[in-house]
Amino acid sequence: MTKRIPKTTIPENISAPIVHVLNYLHPVNPGIIEYFNKHIYPCNFRKGKMLLKAGEKCDHVYFILKGAIRGFVKEGNREITTWITAENEFVTSITSYALDTPAIENMQALEDCQMLCMKFSDMQELYEIEPEFNIIGRKLLQRYYRDAEGRAFIVRLTKAEYKYNYFVKMHGALANRVPLKYIASYIGITLETLSRVRKKISIANGTNKETI
Amino acid sequence: MTKRIPKTTIPENISAPIVHVLNYLHPVNPGIIEYFNKHIYPCNFRKGKMLLKAGEKCDHVYFILKGAIRGFVKEGNREITTWITAENEFVTSITSYALDTPAIENMQALEDCQMLCMKFSDMQELYEIEPEFNIIGRKLLQRYYRDAEGRAFIVRLTKAEYKYNYFVKMHGALANRVPLKYIASYIGITLETLSRVRKKISIANGTNKETI
Numbered sequence: 001m002t003k004r005i006p007k008t009t010i011p012e013n014i015s016a017p018i019v020h021v022l023n024y025l026h027p028v029n030p031g032i033i034e035y036f037n038k039h040i041y042p043c044n045f046r047k048g049k050m051l052l053k054a055g056e057k058c059d060h061v062y063f064i065l066k067g068a069i070r071g072f073v074k075e076g077n078r079e080i081t082t083w084i085t086a087e088n089e090f091v092t093s094i095t096s097y098a099l100d101t102p103a104i105e106n107m108q109a110l111e112d113c114q115m116l117c118m119k120f121s122d123m124q125e126l127y128e129i130e131p132e133f134n135i136i137g138r139k140l141l142q143r144y145y146r147d148a149e150g151r152a153f154i155v156r157l158t159k160a161e162y163k164y165n166y167f168v169k170m171h172g173a174l175a176n177r178v179p180l181k182y183i184a185s186y187i188g189i190t191l192e193t194l195s196r197v198r199k200k201i202s203i204a205n206g207t208n209k210e211t212i
Numbered sequence: 213m214t215k216r217i218p219k220t221t222i223p224e225n226i227s228a229p230i231v232h233v234l235n236y237l238h239p240v241n242p243g244i245i246e247y248f249n250k251h252i253y254p255c256n257f258r259k260g261k262m263l264l265k266a267g268e269k270c271d272h273v274y275f276i277l278k279g280a281i282r283g284f285v286k287e288g289n290r291e292i293t294t295w296i297t298a299e300n301e302f303v304t305s306i307t308s309y310a311l312d313t314p315a316i317e318n319m320q321a322l323e324d325c326q327m328l329c330m331k332f333s334d335m336q337e338l339y340e341i342e343p344e345f346n347i348i349g350r351k352l353l354q355r356y357y358r359d360a361e362g363r364a365f366i367v368r369l370t371k372a373e374y375k376y377n378y379f380v381k382m383h384g385a386l387a388n389r390v391p392l393k394y395i396a397s398y399i400g401i402t403l404e405t406l407s408r409v410r411k412k413i414s415i416a417n418g419t420n421k422e423t424i
Contacts (some may be wrong), residue, residue, distance in 0.1 A: 006264075062295070082361075096359045104365065123370045134346040135339070139266060140355035146306045148360035153285060153316065155367050156292045156400065187369065 006146055018063050018116060020086055032130050039122040043115050051091075051107040058093035058103050060117045067113030068174065070182055073104045081185040084110070084174055090140070094148075096120075110178050115141040122163050155188040164197045165185040229253050230275050230328060233300055237351040244342050251334040255327050263303075263319040270305035270315050272329045279325030280386065282394055283317045293397040295363055296322070296386055302352070307359075308332075322390050367400040375399040376409045 015036030019028045043062070045051060052058045053075065063068075068086040073077045077167060082105060085091060093103035126133050150170055157163045166188050168175050175183065184194040215259045227248030255274070257263055264270045266286065274281075280298040284291045294317060297303060305315035309332060339343050362382055369375045379399050380387050387395070396406040 073368065075369055075371065075374065078370070080370075082364060082368060094354070094361050097354070115251035127350075131343060131347070135343070138339075138346050138350040138353060140352060141357055142306070142309065143358055145353055145357040146309075146366060148357055149306050152294060152360060152367065155364065156285065156294060157287055157289070158292075159287065164289065167293050 002077065008126075012037060015117065017065060017088070018115055021063075021141070022136050025143075026127055026132075026135045028136065029130065029132055032126065032133050032136075035122075035126050036118075036132065040116050040118050041118045045109040045113045045115065047109055047112050048056060049109045052093055052103055052105070054097075054104055055102045055108050057100070058096035058107075059120050061097070061120065062122060063090050063116040063118075064088065065114040065116060067115070068110040069107055069113060070094040070110055070186075071107050072171070073105050079185065080171055081182045084171065084178055084182060086174060086177070087129075090144070094144075100210075110182065128212075130169065160187075160189045160193045160197050161200070163189060164194065164201070222253060224249060226254065226328065227309065229277060229300070230411075234348050234352070235356075238347045240348065241342065241344055242346075244338065244344050244345050247334075247338050247342065248330075251338075252328050252330050255329045257321040257325045257327065259321055259324050261321045263317055264308075264317070266316055266318050267314045269312070269412070270319075271332050273304040273332065273335060274301055275277065275302050275326060275328040275330075276300065277326040278356075279327070280320050280322040280390055281319055281325060282390070282398075284397075285317050289372035290391055291318075291397065293394045296383065296384060296390055296394060296398055298389070302356070342379065346383045351397075366398075372401045373407050373412070374401075375401060376413070 001044065009192050010072075015033060018036060018040065019033055032143050042065075045067075048084050051062065051069065064085065064087050066087060069084075070085040072081045074080070089106060093107070094107060095101060095105070096103045123137075127137065147170075148204075154163055154166050154170070157166065164183075164187060167183060180194055180198075181191050184191045189192075189197075227245060228250060229411075230252065231245055234240050237246060254277075257279075262304070263274065276297065276299050278299060280296065281303050282293050282297075283295040284293045286292070303319060305317060307313060307317070308315045322332065335349075339349065357381075358401065362378075366375055366378050366382070376395075379395060392406055393403050393408075397402045400408075401409075
């Protein structure tokens with residue numbers, strides 16, 4: 001599924017961007033960094049490509065160096081966007097990860113993406129040989145769990161303006177970057193309603209720049 | 213907020229029900245059990261009582277021995293149920309827990325509840341003095357993160373029957389236990405639609421027992 005790049009072209013300190021992010025949670029010890037550099041590899045996805053299809057098993061965690069990704073589920077022929085994320089974030093299928101079962105969601109590159117990947121089985125080994133990695137894993141999961149609650153919250157709000165404002169608060173940088181149809185689907189309103197809300201807000205803010 | 217019970221009446225092995233559940237994730241070592249027994253205490257909430265109000269800081273994790281709890285957010289005067297849970301589950305405000313900020317959600321006892329409680333500050337200390345507790349914390353968070361994704365998923369489905377079937381699959385035992393108005397709110401449909409769906413399913417199954 002991912003295009004593996006020959007070992008010889010992988011930089012020795014490939015994990016540096018990941019270590020930089022994880023250091024904010026807990027200092028990443030040299031043993032963990034060494035393991036990362038041996039087991040993390042780059043993988044790229046062209047815009048529109050699927051990282052994962054529902055029903056497949058996801059066996060990787062991805063870290064986004066450049067680009068944006070969405071998760072979506074299908075209900076009949078309808079696609080419902082369940083999350084949108086971009087640089088410096090980790091993505092995976094938590095259903096596959098925690099249960100080793102086929103994923104219920106799909107993951108798709110919204111832009112050309114440069115990513116770093118690590119296999120679940122390697123992460124599992126790292127938890128065992130470097131127990132301190134459990135502290136990092138726990139703190140990271142706390143953050144992603146909180147974000148998942150946020151996603152459940154945004155779609156339960158009923159007022160389109162509240163929803164969009166909450167989206168901007170959580171993912172401000174994505175509001176003018178990803179196609180509006182995915183933002184509309186993610187917050188559970190129609191594209192027409194989203195366009196109306198954005199226009200209203202831009203007029204209120206004294207700007208009127210629409211990117212659809 | 214919680215009624216603290218005098219130390220002398222707290223059983224020595226108070227944490228046994230929690231240890232039983234956590235042992236499925238990872239063997240709970242004697243140091244952790246000893247710490248639990250010193251820092252966990254019972255607290256009870258009458259039906260209808262609030263465990264937490266939005267805007268307050270939640271500083272406890274609760275474990276439900278008996279009873280059912282719901283989480284909800286308010287949009288104007290409207291209450292939107294965001295989760296429902298019962299025996300042998302942990303409840304807390306993840307927004308407060310992970311960020312030490314005021315909670316965005318409310319938590320309410322749907323039945324008379326017997327609970328065990330532990331302060332966040334004690335959990336934090338336990339992570340430090342018993343590093344193995346991080347393994348348990350990580351595995352527990354994986355499970356709760358997955359459940360949070362499920363909650364975000366259920367409300368995004370558009371067909372009432374799919375939503376209710378998913379609820380029954382996830383929380384079968386609660387379907388005939390908690391007031392239907394909370395289930396309807398949780399899955400994002402009206403009470404009338406939920407009653408219609410339940411009736412249709414009970415007829416299809418050859419039963420017609422409605423508990424509203």
